[in-house]
Amino acid sequence: MARDKPKLRIGLIGTGFMGKTHVFGFASAPRVFDLPYEIELHTVADITDLAAAKAARDLGFAHATADWRVLVANPNIDLIDITAPNALHKEMALAAIAAGKHVYCEKPLAPLSADARAMAEAAEAAGVKTQVGFNYLCNPMLGLARDLIASGELGEIRSYRGVHAEDYMMEASSPFTFRHDTAGGGALADLGSHALATAEYLLGPIEQVLGDCVTAISERPDGKGGTREVEVDDIGRAFLRFANGASGSIEGNWIATGRKMQHDFDIHGSKGAIAFSQERFNELHFYSAADAAGRRGFRRIEAGPDHSPYGRFCVAPGHQLGFNDLKAIEIAGYLEAIGGERPEPFNFRAGLRIQTLVETIQLSSREGGWRRLG
């Protein structure tokens, strides 16, 4: 049977955790959404020919290469998807943009905001569509939270408290890696960035920050029998001022023992409140001061077809989306943007914004004092 949608041919660089997650999203997004393109998994690049060939077979790509430059240069590829280590994002993305490709890049966009800026500006100059992978924002429950704010159901927003805590760096015996390098690493950059993205997604621009970045595990094994000093933060905190007048705080923490995915927030408005935890991300807790006396309380709203695009995945409420479904939503939004149906959901400019926030908090922590965002 003829398919009348144009093809969008994907070139994927990197086949780790996030590479696989993207592929899962590419597989399910076209079934769940009515996308403007037919996705074709064209070529995958990995470190060696062998690894690339295996990845192609496992992940369903037609072609494989050990040279990402070949992939980027291939005129039969429309979109370059970068899930390689952070330090390589810039070079890869600029090459892809130069070749006129759309670029989908995992977070963080680049370890340094200067690099992220160069990437954003290049993409804008070239007119290609970009996307950075902040997939927690794709949760229908975050959309509901935004709706509750936009509708005025919470009234004037007064305070925000956000956290993104995990424990994958809790062991002092975990070796020094690229994540512990000074160049843009640390818990604030890795996890606090999610907390910042969610904060701005919901409340709008942050205007000022006061930072507190702490290294709790001062040295880690260097893999050669010795240790190496850690210069990045294990915990990054900030106080915030939003343009809408609200104040708040965020924390990014990768030594939060016992926490696997605590991307949580509390929002208090003059008429209502919201509480959310990524640990149970198919729920939003909503308090309305307008409820009758003696009947007030946080409502545990379960995700359902009322909360777009949940209904695309399942017609019945309460069945729940998974992490990979969020990636499918992210991909659908991006493809709709490429197709001109909507603005880019979270483009390189947005990715740059997050890097700028991170660096401003780091600067505030290092040198002291409140810092204003540009």
Added chain:
Amino acid sequence: MARDKPKLRIGLIGTGFMGKTHVFGFASAPRVFDLPYEIELHTVADITDLAAAKAARDLGFAHATADWRVLVANPNIDLIDITAPNALHKEMALAAIAAGKHVYCEKPLAPLSADARAMAEAAEAAGVKTQVGFNYLCNPMLGLARDLIASGELGEIRSYRGVHAEDYMMEASSPFTFRHDTAGGGALADLGSHALATAEYLLGPIEQVLGDCVTAISERPDGKGGTREVEVDDIGRAFLRFANGASGSIEGNWIATGRKMQHDFDIHGSKGAIAFSQERFNELHFYSAADAAGRRGFRRIEAGPDHSPYGRFCVAPGHQLGFNDLKAIEIAGYLEAIGGERPEPFNFRAGLRIQTLVETIQLSSREGGWRRLG
């Protein structure tokens, strides 16, 4: 690049809620798992040519037909996937089995156990592989629960309390449908069947039941301006005796206002206990009496790579699977069974078992007294 896996060509009958869910599973399972087959979405059947053509386009099938018999007879199709209304399951499945196809059928296998028995026996005689869609059993947390029981960590199992409650029939104004027919319908058959399947999955065979089936909304609009008497149960309950000596209860309830997916259970053993709710199905609550005094409590275990096959979907714990992921697990298990790598996870014989349990409970409710399972 050549793909060396044999193809498994799917023919899907039915394109509603469950039809889509199956397609989502067919899309993601091959990315997540290393399946013995390459899945090909060959043909989809719907009521009309137009609907079938649209479904093919939306869901990614190469061919479409308005005649399911044509689909079943097609020698280029290996597996018939039936998500049509329950009353049609038998005829479709028998035709597919007669054509030598593997048959994947949504639950309930058939409204009457006699029909289910005919289907199971036909499949066994033909040597085809079958599967019934009890996907809640595919949750890694249920696997963990089973492991905790099998390992002896709970000790001797003493009691079980299960419920499957939703509220989609709560409105008395909801019209009379095929689900309200006497032939195998009702909350016990529709939802209680899940509670029964989970109970036997975890504790092994149920030997005796004492039933209580209640019709709470005695008549519903007939769609012609009048009403029609409802003969099926809105709530089906049973007391249970298991072969392992434990006693228990289950409830199926489709007028449980506020509940969207309350597939919950509590299990008490001589050394520990388990509590689970499908409302938060990426968690299992485990109590160990072996914990130190003053330190005992139900542990909220979050799904992670320690709980196979979670790690296939995500290498990091706490990210959570969604409902559609459970379907992908179900499909992977079925394809592995077709490939001879494992027994069928939940074949027609197992589907018959559930129908038999349902009917025995209904009989007990109608005529009174404990009833022994065959």
Added chain:
Amino acid sequence: MARDKPKLRIGLIGTGFMGKTHVFGFASAPRVFDLPYEIELHTVADITDLAAAKAARDLGFAHATADWRVLVANPNIDLIDITAPNALHKEMALAAIAAGKHVYCEKPLAPLSADARAMAEAAEAAGVKTQVGFNYLCNPMLGLARDLIASGELGEIRSYRGVHAEDYMMEASSPFTFRHDTAGGGALADLGSHALATAEYLLGPIEQVLGDCVTAISERPDGKGGTREVEVDDIGRAFLRFANGASGSIEGNWIATGRKMQHDFDIHGSKGAIAFSQERFNELHFYSAADAAGRRGFRRIEAGPDHSPYGRFCVAPGHQLGFNDLKAIEIAGYLEAIGGERPEPFNFRAGLRIQTLVETIQLSSREGGWRRLG
């Protein structure tokens, strides 16, 4: 300063767990409530003179005795409070009633309903005021639940699911005690009775029951090096029909590993639902189908001054009542009844009712079939 309230002089029999709890209630109730009487802790009776003297000193009674008959006969005592073992309730209560005393008796009123009936009839004939200690009913959140039902906010009530589960008998090595005797003992009588009391408190009379009583630990150490066969149930279950048309179930379970105080219920009505757990008894979860689409969910209502008599204990919401506070509420209600300000909250007639329900369920379990309450 002169106190113008009449004195109510208490004679307490029994100084164990419940005896102390009553004393705590007598101490706090007059501070929290404006009672019609001044409570005077007059005399306490225990097994020996020494034990009674110590109890008097510890608990604040002016006098002590080793002979409960002396206490009952004392003309200077107004109210006899019985917290002695169940088997003695009848004799003590009848003696107290004969002496014209008000009688406050811990639950169960008596192991056999025939005895409970004699006690209720004697009290009514004598015109004394009686109270049985079903203190979970005194929780303001249960009052709220009853209000939500009475107000019609839940609509027509359709189903009820109650449980009272603890684990204090979970060890097979726990010795045989008076609780394991056939005369009125078992988990249904001990714990299921609470579930039944709550069910009728909220939904009104139960008309029919179908019972299932199970002994899971068939013998227990007899304290003499041997074992003794247990004849009472470890788990007592029942299906229920209420006069209001609703159906339901309850379970009493004293081998529910990990559960310390799971007195929980779910109620589903045509317009709303309630979920409650004694594990968090300062909360009630209320679902209203009248909430806006996309905004519906169970509200976690925290106890506060809107929920009488919480405000007597604390003017600020969310501070929480404790178990002993429930006893203070129970005592206040009883004293108000003695003072003629209100009917007895839970008198011997009500205690008899619970015993009758328990025995009817036991009978149904033993002989089979639904049983109608008298």
Added chain:
Amino acid sequence: MARDKPKLRIGLIGTGFMGKTHVFGFASAPRVFDLPYEIELHTVADITDLAAAKAARDLGFAHATADWRVLVANPNIDLIDITAPNALHKEMALAAIAAGKHVYCEKPLAPLSADARAMAEAAEAAGVKTQVGFNYLCNPMLGLARDLIASGELGEIRSYRGVHAEDYMMEASSPFTFRHDTAGGGALADLGSHALATAEYLLGPIEQVLGDCVTAISERPDGKGGTREVEVDDIGRAFLRFANGASGSIEGNWIATGRKMQHDFDIHGSKGAIAFSQERFNELHFYSAADAAGRRGFRRIEAGPDHSPYGRFCVAPGHQLGFNDLKAIEIAGYLEAIGGERPEPFNFRAGLRIQTLVETIQLSSREGGWRRLG
């Protein structure tokens, strides 16, 4: 019957929320604990003779006065209990100390740390025993948390996150009161003080703070038809450095819509973690990294007799303490200290410490930069 304990005669100043709570504690503490003294409610002081007389009658005091100075000077009173407005604490306490009385003072000890210091020094010079009412610290679950830290079960403590949020000031229409005065008022002083007290109770001394105090509702009705500018904070936040090397944060917030008693904390150590919420203060959530792989999770430990002094209130676990029970524990500890059986649990010196922390955070917020505690 003779009582051989010496009497401790109480003089109470103030009969509002906290005055009543103290009286509830005085009533129940002697029943629950074996105190070194017999408590006698001697005299209560209120604004007018009429109010004082009514309070005496309602609360059970033998005498009443409209002049607190008379009460303080009365040689028949041993302990002065101050629950009057904060601004009066100093004058009352100093007079009581000068009269040689023990002094029990509600929090905050005084609006300004200089006053608190004068009170602490006067008490120490006079050798009287003092107590400030930080009753959340009396929760057995906080004792358990401290034990888990002291025992090393959490390993090295790395991070702390505390909050005390309520919503009683959320309405912009709530009038200006003494709580909005600059002299020591605000959410940080009122609620953040609890978060600070708990932080030091668990982790030991805070060495440095970085503050962020925000006024969200800038003016409030002055009660005369106009408005008055609010100078105190509605939200007070701080980053923290502890002497033990941990870092952390706290927030005090009295406009946290929907929150009635959110006194919560998360503690992460190298081997385990704790999560606590005052909203469910009979539970502590404990994560041990030493649990077996695939079996790890936060354990919901319910308060029970293993957690002293819970067993004094109830011999069975899970029955739960209430807010007023915490006050009884506080009073018991104080009386034991007066009796020389233990150090003062939270004396004026400890109260001064909290005021100093509050003021240092306020100073940091006002002038910027980290501030070291003296």
